[in-house]
Amino acid sequence: MKQPLKALVVALGFTFGAANAYAISMEPLDKEYTLQVLGSGGPISDDLRASSAAVIWWKGKSRFMIDAGGGAYLRFGQSGAKLEDLDFLGITHFHTDHVTDLPAILKGGFFFNREDALDISGPTAGAGFPSLTEYMDAQFNSDKGAYAYLNGLLTGEGIFPVTLIDVPYQSKNETKVYDKDGVVITAFGIPHGNVPCLAYRIETSEGVFVVSADQNGTNPGFVDFAKGADILMMPMAIAEGADEEVSAFMHAKPSTVGKITAQINPKLLVVDHMMGLSLKFKAESLDIIKQYYKGEVFAARDLSSFPMNAVKDKTNEQ
Numbered sequence: 001m002k003q004p005l006k007a008l009v010v011a012l013g014f015t016f017g018a019a020n021a022y023a024i025s026m027e028p029l030d031k032e033y034t035l036q037v038l039g040s041g042g043p044i045s046d047d048l049r050a051s052s053a054a055v056i057w058w059k060g061k062s063r064f065m066i067d068a069g070g071g072a073y074l075r076f077g078q079s080g081a082k083l084e085d086l087d088f089l090g091i092t093h094f095h096t097d098h099v100t101d102l103p104a105i106l107k108g109g110f111f112f113n114r115e116d117a118l119d120i121s122g123p124t125a126g127a128g129f130p131s132l133t134e135y136m137d138a139q140f141n142s143d144k145g146a147y148a149y150l151n152g153l154l155t156g157e158g159i160f161p162v163t164l165i166d167v168p169y170q171s172k173n174e175t176k177v178y179d180k181d182g183v184v185i186t187a188f189g190i191p192h193g194n195v196p197c198l199a200y201r202i203e204t205s206e207g208v209f210v211v212s213a214d215q216n217g218t219n220p221g222f223v224d225f226a227k228g229a230d231i232l233m234m235p236m237a238i239a240e241g242a243d244e245e246v247s248a249f250m251h252a253k254p255s256t257v258g259k260i261t262a263q264i265n266p267k268l269l270v271v272d273h274m275m276g277l278s279l280k281f282k283a284e285s286l287d288i289i290k291q292y293y294k295g296e297v298f299a300a301r302d303l304s305s306f307p308m309n310a311v312k313d314k315t316n317e318q
Contacts, residue, residue: 025303025305026078026079026080026303027079027080028057028079028080028305028307029305029307030057030305030307030309030310031057031059031060031061032057032058032059032060032206032307032308032309033056033057033058033059033204033206033207033307033308033309034056034057034305034306034307034308035054035055035056035209035211035231035233035270035305035306035308036054036055036056036057036079036081036303036304036305036306037053037054037233037270037272037300037301037302037303037304037305037306038050038053038054038055038071038072038075038076038079038302038303039051039052039053039054039067039069039070039071039072039075039302040272040273040274040300040301040302040304041071041097041273041274041275041302042097042237042273042274042275042278043095043096043097043275044275044276046275046276046277047274047275047276047279049071049274049301049302050069050070050071050072050074050075050302051069051070051071051072051096051097051098051100052067052069052072052092052097052098052213052272052273053065053066053067053068053069053071053072053075053076053098053101054066054067054211054233055076055079055081056202056209058183058204061082061085062079062080062081062082062085062086063085063086063087063088063183064086064087064088064089064090064178064183064185064202065081065086065088065089065090066089066090066092066200066211067090067091067092067098067099067213068089068091068098068099068100068101068102068105069096069097069098069099069100069101070096070097070100070101071101071302072101072105073101073104073105075302075303076101076105078303079303083105083106083108083109083112084109084112084114086118087116087118087119087178087180088118088119088120088121088177088178088185089102089118089119089120089121090120090121090122090177090185090187090198090200091120091121091122091123091132091198092122092123092197092198092199092200092211092213092214093122093123093129093192093195093196093197093198093213093214094122094123094129094130094135094195094196095195095214098213099135102139103139103140103146103147103150106118106150106153106162107147107150109153109159109160110158110159114160115160116160117156117160117161117162117163118160118161118162118163119162119163119165119177119178120132120136120162120163120164120165121164121165121166121167121177121178121187121198122135122164122165122166122167122198123166123167123168123169123189123196123197123198124166124167124168124169124170124196125196126169126170126194126195126196127194127195127196129195129196131166132164132165132166132167133164133166136153136154136162136164137154140153140154141154142154142155165177167187167189167198168189169189169190169196169197169198170189171189172221174186174187174188174201174225175187175188177200182204182205183202183203183204184202184203184204185200185201185202185203186200186201186203186225187199187200187201188201188221188222188225189219190212190213190215190219190222191215191216191217191218191219192213192214192215192216192250192251193216193249193250195214195250197213197214197215198213199211199212199213199215199222199225199226201225201226201229206308206312207230207231207308207311207312208228208229208230208231209229209230209231209232209233209308210225210226210229210231210232210233210264210266211233212226212232212233212234212235213235213273214235214237214250214251214273215235215251215252216248216249216250216251216252216256217252217256217257217259217260222260223260223263223264226264226266227264229264229266230266230267230268230308230311230312231266231267231268231270231306231308231311232261232264232266232268232269232270233269233270233271233272233300234252234257234260234261234269234270234271234272235251235252235257235271235272235273236254236257236271236272236273236274236278236282236285236286236289236299237250237251237273237274237275237278238251238252238253238278239253239254239277239278239280239281239284239285240253240254240255240281240284240285240288241281254284254285254286254288254289255288255289255291255292257271257289258288258289258290258291258292258293259292261289261292261293261295262292262293262294265293265295266295267295267296267311267312267314268295268296268297268298268306268311269289269293269295269296269297269298270297270298270299270300270306271285271286271289271297271298271299271300272299272300274299282299286299296314
């Protein structure tokens with residue numbers, strides 16, 4: 001007997017109520033234009049969540065993806081997303097909790113026919129981290145790649161090819177990485193300590209999603225990049241009392257997240273990238289964010305979905 005959606009949601013440990021239009025189910029109820037968080041956790045397994053990954057549904061299909069951290073492979077399948085529908089995959093940076101499931105997801109291309117290349121973008125090299133092109137070569141080079149048997153991803157032989165875009169993360173200007181069928185995606189460098197890191201903006205006539213990866217909030221250019229966002233996703237990885245020299249060098253404190261969001265003024269803020277320690281301070285951190293940003297704030301869970309229609313409908317009701 002097929003389980004009703006509400007029962008499924010409760011069985012997963014979530015309820016409707018406060019979630020409102022952003023109820024959690026495996027497959028999104030609305031796939032017209034929706035941000036679905038596949039992984040809402042961080043680099044430590046104590047959060048009991050998948051690491052960073054998100055899918056953007058467009059016209060009923062899983063067309064775009066941002067990051068592929070540990071657990072993304074499972075959540076990708078649970079969401080109903082299909083690799084054969086994916087047109088673009090953006091990597092924010094090369095910390096393991098943002099990229100380790102990428103080879104596993106791409107390997108699925110062996111099991112269906114696809115001729116079109118998958119566009120993949122990521123940052124240029126810096127601070128001991130490779131560029132996207134260097135990372136992909138280290139994975140799939142036919143001679144010395146970790147997964148040399150998947151070399152066809154680079155050559156287009158036996159599996160669909162990928163097109164690689166190295167984005168200059170130190171540029172003061174955004175970089176267009178995708179422009180097809182009414183969808184424009186741009187990338188912009190953000191300060192995650194000294195780690196090369198990118199944020200992504202997905203823009204259509206239906207609205208704008210901005211997905212920020214880890215950042216410490218010290219680049220004012222991000223506000224201009226994200227202006228006009230209807231739904232903004234920001235990491236809430238640390239608590240307000242985190243140490244300045246290490247944690248706050250890498251991640252924005254809740255007060256910083258609140259101040260940045262207030263300047264951008266989206267219709268909805270989604271916070272993610274929560275680890276076990278930061279989850280203990282979740283309520284306190286959300287209260288701090290709300291001191292600055294007066295709009296709606298939602299703490300993501302794995303597989304939670306945020307349809308553009310929902311924020312548009314709420315705006316029309318006001």
